[in-house]
Amino acid sequence: MxxxxxxxxxxxxxxxxxxxxxxxxxxxxxxxxxxxxxxxxxxxxxxxxxxxxxxxxxxxxxxxxxxxxxxxxxxxxxxxxxxxxxxxxxxxxxxxxxxxxxxxxxxxxxxxxxxxxxxxxxxxxxxxxxxxxxxxxxxxxxxxxxxxxxxSSEKRAKLHLAAVFVNNFVNHLYEIGSEILKDENLPFDLLKPLIAETASKIESLSPQQAQTGPAKRNDKKTIEKHLHLLVDSPYLKLYELFTEELKQNYGKKL
Amino acid sequence: MxxxxxxxxxxxxxxxxxxxxxxxxxxxxxxxxxxxxxxxxxxxxxxxxxxxxxxxxxxxxxxxxxxxxxxxxxxxxxxxxxxxxxxxxxxxxxxxxxxxxxxxxxxxxxxxxxxxxxxxxxxxxxxxxxxxxxxxxxxxxxxxxxxxxxxSSEKRAKLHLAAVFVNNFVNHLYEIGSEILKDENLPFDLLKPLIAETASKIESLSPQQAQTGPAKRNDKKTIEKHLHLLVDSPYLKLYELFTEELKQNYGKKL
Missing domain, CATH: 3.40.50.720 (NAD(P)-binding Rossmann-like Domain)
Structure with a gap:
């Protein structure tokens, strides 16, 4: 006991x-x-x-x-x-x-x-x-x-840092998704199956294998369209930063 | 048929x-x-x-x-x-x-x-x-x-933009988490229950209700420690941007 x-x-x-x-x-x-x-x-x-x-x-x-x-x-x-x-x-x-x-x-x-x-x-x-x-x-x-x-405390500090990325920051992206839909009077429910599958995918695939989307493909037309939709939006900077990193990541590895 | x-x-x-x-x-x-x-x-x-x-x-x-x-x-x-x-x-x-x-x-x-x-x-x-x-x-x-x-095509464009945030960008955060752990020889598996729960939480809570972590609390000591761990890291900019946005978001709403 x-x-x-x-x-x-x-x-x-x-x-x-x-x-x-x-x-x-x-x-x-x-x-x-x-x-x-x-x-x-x-x-x-x-x-x-x-x-x-x-x-x-x-x-x-x-x-x-x-x-x-x-x-x-x-x-x-x-x-x-x-x-x-x-x-x-x-x-x-x-x-x-x-x-x-x-x-x-x-x-x-x-x-x-x-x-x-x-x-x-x-x-x-x-x-x-x-x-x-x-x-x-x-x-x-x-x-x-x-x-x-x-x-050890040193490794735990890094683990906690990683946890902030995959939990707090991920949840903030959920909130951004929800806000974008709210502006269009679309229910957040529409995104829930995608959110569930995105998380579920990495049970069997590495995040790198699981990655898809316009930034990975460097699909300039779609990226331009998104940047245009985000003019004056508080989410523009995050979009640009993620897109830049994804382009670099997958550009390097191809 | x-x-x-x-x-x-x-x-x-x-x-x-x-x-x-x-x-x-x-x-x-x-x-x-x-x-x-x-x-x-x-x-x-x-x-x-x-x-x-x-x-x-x-x-x-x-x-x-x-x-x-x-x-x-x-x-x-x-x-x-x-x-x-x-x-x-x-x-x-x-x-x-x-x-x-x-x-x-x-x-x-x-x-x-x-x-x-x-x-x-x-x-x-x-x-x-x-x-x-x-x-x-x-x-x-x-x-x-x-x-x-x-x-409509207009609303679908916004929906697709939101999908990029909650899928492609979220998956990139998973990759960052995995890289941080790899540097410490820790297995990515450690983060999987957290990733699953983070996604599962928003089935019953709004992303805003589900948010936790040092940036939301404006826990300056932890944020300082994380920034120190991220010196010279490619993930520093994302950490700063997310932390700034979360502090503003939850600072405003308190």
Whole structure:
């Protein structure tokens, strides 16, 4: 049995909480959050505190708060020599206070509060200062995911950067697509099968094999037409930059 | 029964061919292509020609060739007053020669030769010069898709532009993610669950609701760290542009 306490209850921790609570091999001893949270059914038997001096004992403390706050928050903890991990892709392990044993438990996924995700395939990236703690984190990860990987803070920083490209920036392109359609009174639904297939394609093809479109073909007429449609548009610069990069990429490799 | 002839056999037409051939209400009379194609089993009973003067009679002729070639190719057809459509998102209906009745049959999807797609949910965008032909195209579309929509050439141009953002540019971001990981000897597989969830999220959330990440939060420390990791990288400009737009977008709306 692994006992955990959650410190903070944002998107990541509330999702981790739900899945770990439902795991027989894990007990959630407590949830701490600076602001009061009413634990609702079926979780109303989980102790909650907003008092940092009342945090219970646990095998693993899981911090899920904004990156900028991790360092100072971890300094304010009353206990020491415990295994304290954070869940951030972007922050190094050593931002944590050294008065506790430090580690990382980073689920590589995008989380929203009211959307449950299936953890089975989500990579859990772990790191720890000593082998015993790494083993605890591996066991904890394996209760929910088939993909627990040890990754250093340096590599995790790059992984997080890549995640920003394929998640935040991709989602922004979805928003641009949606805005272009809105201007024409066309429903965003029209693009959804294309969005799904674009993501699905790279399960079996590399992104390079999957690429299609006017920029790859250097179809100047279509590109000219698009640039004309985008005159005075806030999306013109992105269109130009992507088109230039795609032309160069596929021009070089042909 | 609707009889069709395919003119050209690229990604779009070969996918349309497979699905229409398997539809009881449609007969594929012939495939024409400039270069010889060996029709392989189970399609070896479909007549093939590479001789433009030997094109058979049909209710609908479906042109699937590069945009730039549609106009001149449609002029070289020997017959007239037939329903001739093209399948391009980017080309207007009136690029087709006026010696035939013109139309559009545009499946809004990304096609690759060796990957079958399920047409049921794919929007088929149709357009025609006269109501009878529009009805034929609607019937033809409805044999394969539950989503046949009449869309003018002007609106289709915008739809195609939006498709470039959510498909070609999104796929380029996948490639950037894959390159960043390759430099760290990390497998691209690590990002696949995130890519799948990012696409899946907008089935139930708007892209704006689904957005997360350092740029949206204006998390300056993480952004600074990313910019530092991207010094001398070809991806720096895209990172800066996306981050600027996301900061503005979510800054304004807060």
């Amino acid at each position: 692994i006992n955990v306490v959650f410190l903070g209850f944002g998107n990541v921790n509330s999702n981790l909480f739900t899945v770990l609570h439902n795991t027989p091999k894990v007990t959630v001893n407590q949830v701490f959050n600076r602001n009061y949270i009413k634990m609702i059914s079926p979780f109303d038997n989980i102790p909650f505190t907003d008092d940092i001096s009342k945090i219970k004992d646990a095998d693993v403390y899981i911090i899920g708060i904004p990156d900028d706050a991790i360092s100072s928050f971890s300094e304010t903890l009353y206990f020491q020599d415990k295994l304290v991990v954070h869940t951030s892709g972007g922050a190094a392990m050593d931002v944590l206070s050294s008065k506790n044993r430090r580690g990382i438990f980073y689920p590589l996924q995008t989380f929203s509060k009211h959307r449950e995700v299936d953890f089975k395939d989500i990579p859990i990236c772990i790191e720890a200062e000593n082998p015993n703690d790494l083993e605890v984190l591996r066991k904890l990860g394996e209760t929910i995911s088939g993909k627990v990987v040890e990754i | 609707i009889n069709v002839v395919f003119l050209g056999f690229g990604n779009v037409n070969s996918n349309l061919f497979t699905v229409l051939h398997n539809t009881p209400k449609v007969t594929v009379n012939q495939v024409f292509n400039r270069n010889y194609i060996k029709m392989i089993s189970p399609f070896d009973n479909i007549p093939f020609t590479d001789d433009i003067s030997k094109i058979k009679d049909a209710d609908v002729y479906i042109i699937g060739i590069p945009d730039d070639a549609i106009s001149s190719f449609s002029e070289t057809l020997y017959f007239q007053d037939k329903l001739v459509v093209h399948t391009s998102g980017g080309a207007a209906m009136d690029v087709l020669s006026s010696k035939n009745r013109r139309g559009i049959f545009y499946p809004l999807q990304t096609f690759s030769k060796h990957r079958e797609v399920d047409f049921k949910d794919i929007p088929i965008c149709i357009e025609a010069e006269n109501p009878n032909d529009l009805e034929v195209l609607r019937k033809l579309g409805e044999t394969i898709s539950g989503k046949v929509v009449e869309i």
